[in-house]
Amino acid sequence: MSPSAQRPLAEDVAMPDEVAEALGITPAALTQMRYRKTGPPYTSVGYRIRYRWSQIEEYLAERTVQPAVKP
Numbered sequence: 001m002s003p004s005a006q007r008p009l010a011e012d013v014a015m016p017d018e019v020a021e022a023l024g025i026t027p028a029a030l031t032q033m034r035y036r037k038t039g040p041p042y043t044s045v046g047y048r049i050r051y052r053w054s055q056i057e058e059y060l061a062e063r064t065v066q067p068a069v070k071p
Contacts, residue, residue, distance in 0.1 A: 013050050019056060034049070040056050
């Protein structure tokens, strides 16, 4: 095996189970979000799905709800 094949994935890459746990949802719910195209961006290499933590953070930032300011 070549040295590059032994190199671990970049720290920014996450598997669906890790992302589901971080978002507080089930892996099945994350799968449904991919199917409906409503979830965070992901990368598909063959049948392997991977997410980038940086894109998960952006996805959450875009959905941040600010409380109303009371006069």
